[in-house]
Amino acid sequence: MIEGVVDLWPSELAVPDAENAPVTILRQQAAILRARTANIVQGEVATAAEVRYAARDKTARGTVDRLSTVLSGFDPNDVEIPTGGVVHSFYLRVPTLSNYRYRLLTATHSEEAYPVTVSYEDERTECTNEKEFMDRLKQIFGNKRTLRIIQTLQAQATTDQK
């Protein structure tokens, strides 16, 4: 506290225990994956600001079209507009295979943690709370394709060189 300065913030600023943010859950699962594969396949979570591209944005369309006419080489697809959301990418990383990385899924949400949209292959699923998010992750982790990828990576990493 700074003496003589009035604190205008409410008392409930601390993170509530009740609900874990998607990034927390993803990091926990990344740590578990590490342990379960003896550190061969590591989960890695990278977070970035979510963007949409101007070319697909109705409100930006007019400006983008005008710019296209006056600037040679201008590509509306290059223009990124921050949406205010964040996207967490969950990678499978294998240091012993020259740091090979495979993006397994992404989880996108706005300034608030939930709802969160999970993208896995071509499917997008909206999860409105922590339980739905955990259930969706369990489905993805248990998916035959996911298992096959992890098993293949482990096999490649542990096969001796000739």
Add this chain to the structure above:
Amino acid sequence: MNFLLWNIGRRPLADTIRRLVVQHDVDILVLVESNIAPGAVVQALNADGPADFDFSPSQCLKVQLYHRFSSNFVTPIFEGHRFSIREVSLPLMETFLLAVAHLPDKRNFRDGSQTQEAFRFAEEIRKAETEVGHRRTVLVGDLNMNPFEEGIVGTEALHGVMTRAIAARGERRVQGRLPPMFYNPTWKHFGAGEEEPPGTYYSERYEGVCYFWNLFDQVLIRPTLIPFWRDRSFRILSKVGDDSLLNRRGVPDRQRYSDHLPIVFELDFPQGVAL
């Protein structure tokens, strides 16, 4: 922090490595001439305990680096064909440079060629030190030269000297240049062997000059790190558990293990203290 270096001579020794790492509580493992898939080594190292051990991928395929912390803490600074220089930045600890190497061997290269490679290695270490802005450097490797050879001792080469007192000078003016020194604590163990083997590699060739035992596997540290060197911790290992790494003639058992013996040592890096 405990280090172990071993040239395993392309032998399938993952389980022996695991036993050594457990026995000597190793934090950083440097393997030379390893054909074992790095994943298989990581799997072996993490077989019994928490999955702490990780591997740092490198463009230098002649030396493999494993450590009891995430590879996120290890940054490549320079990668060569025979050596790699990386910066290790652990939380609450001063960063340090770790230079690992497998320099050309005597079977296929003349002394002069070996010395040339040492020149290049030394030059890249000096450049890396300039780049990161410090000289907290640990050099570990199978250098294929004995501590007294030109490639190790020469001022334009690694400039490794035999005593702490000389190394503490830091650098030495020769021909107008001031190359920095390394302290080579390995030197005093050459031929010392009552309680340990007199070297790490044995070679008995039919020629006039023969050293029999050689100490090719070495650690050199910059003088800044001398206060953290634990002299008694350095050992040339001849056993893993109760099993001898030597054969009946008392030289490295290349049939069962490797033609080189491993070395271990400790650097007691202070936590959160500026060096």
